[in-house]
Amino acid sequence: MSTVIWHKSSHSSSxxxxxxxxxxxxPGLAPVRDSKDPQGPALVFxxxxxxxxxxxxxxxKFPTS
Numbered sequence: 001m002s003t004v005i006w007h008k009s010s011h012s013s014s015x016x017x018x019x020x021x022x023x024x025x026x027p028g029l030a031p032v033r034d035s036k037d038p039q040g041p042a043l044v045f046x047x048x049x050x051x052x053x054x055x056x057x058x059x060x061k062f063p064t065s
Contacts, residue, residue: 001031001042008035022050 004023019035023042030050033042045053056062 004031004042006033006035006038 001023003025005025006021007024009020009022021033021035023029023031023033028047030045030047031042032045032050034040
């Protein structure tokens with residue numbers, strides 16, 4: 001994971017809290033980590049599964065309250 005380029009969520013707060021980062025240069029995969037723990041573990045999803053998850057989140061499939 002040392003060569004992964006990480007992209008922080010645009011919904012992350014500016015004070016460093018609640019940050020999710022996704023690796024953007026790993027073909028076919030979507031590594032995901034907590035930016036507050038960059039040396040910690042990353043979950044790795046198939047890119048298609050991650051894209052489906054993002055679509056479901058954006059469509060409101062998972063209520064926030």
